[in-house]
Amino acid sequence: MRVVTVASQKGGVGKTTLALNLAHAMARRGWRILVIDTDPQGAVGLSLSSKLAAAPGLAEVVTERRALEEVLVTTRLPGLSLLPVGQVPPQDTHGFGSYLADGRALRRIVDELAGRFDVVFFDTPSGFQGITLGAMRASTHVLSPVQAEPIAARSLTQLLEVVGALRDEGLHLELAGLVLVMLQMRQSASLGVADELWGQLGDLVLQTTIPRDVAFLDASAAGVPVGLLGRRPPLVASTFDQLATEVEGRLSLNRVEDRDDGPIPLVD
């Protein structure tokens, strides 16, 4: 089982969007996927439904008020499950973060889930402290969205430092890659940043980029991944199918039944 923390130094760069849409695309490709919301502001729950935002979840599991089994939410897509963050009173947010920071509570949950999912995604609050650090400590990989804007490169240094420090602690944490998001294809400044990052960081930056697209706002408003915006989803949904393929490679995900995979005859 791969455990992937989706994290970034900056807020509002598209972590939740990336986690949810990538999870959806991977589940459609046949993987068993779980998204765990660790953001006390309930990012995943809030963006999907008000029912999820009010549901018990991670907070109740780590405080042993609920069993994991009781709070896992299945979705219409058989391969995709969610673990909402649960109810964290605003005044307890800091305590929740400090409690999770050493990674032990989240690792216990990951151990309990082993074998039931192929990939677990942690959606995290912005910054690399508290909850996010705990999620990274319980993870095998980190995936980070990077907004294609001039200051992006600076916050990347912090990400590389944090991953380096955790590896020094003896953790086997790998940077699965950086995903350029909110790319404005018609703006040279945006493309310039993308070009610069590829130049500086090479393979660390995934080839698939996510454009800035109004469909994400429509999807947020409707509480669905972009791939579920309609029977014929918008073009941007296909970028997540492409990203899913690339991330599978980065996570070295191989199915036993895929070993003898090959061309499938169109006509028998």
Ligand SMILES: Nc1ncnc2c1ncn2[C@@H]1O[C@H](COP(=O)(O)OP(=O)(O)OP(=O)(O)O)[C@@H](O)[C@H]1O
């Ligand atoms: N590629 C995109 N194009 C246009 N809008 C986007 C894109 N990605 C995300 N958004 C929008 O930007 C806003 C912030 O995205 P999101 O909530 O995913 O960021 P976040 O990093 O999870 O934020 P936070 O740090 O608050 O958790 C949302 O309204 C989302 O719909």
Ligand SMILES: [Mg+2]
């Ligand atoms: Mg978020």
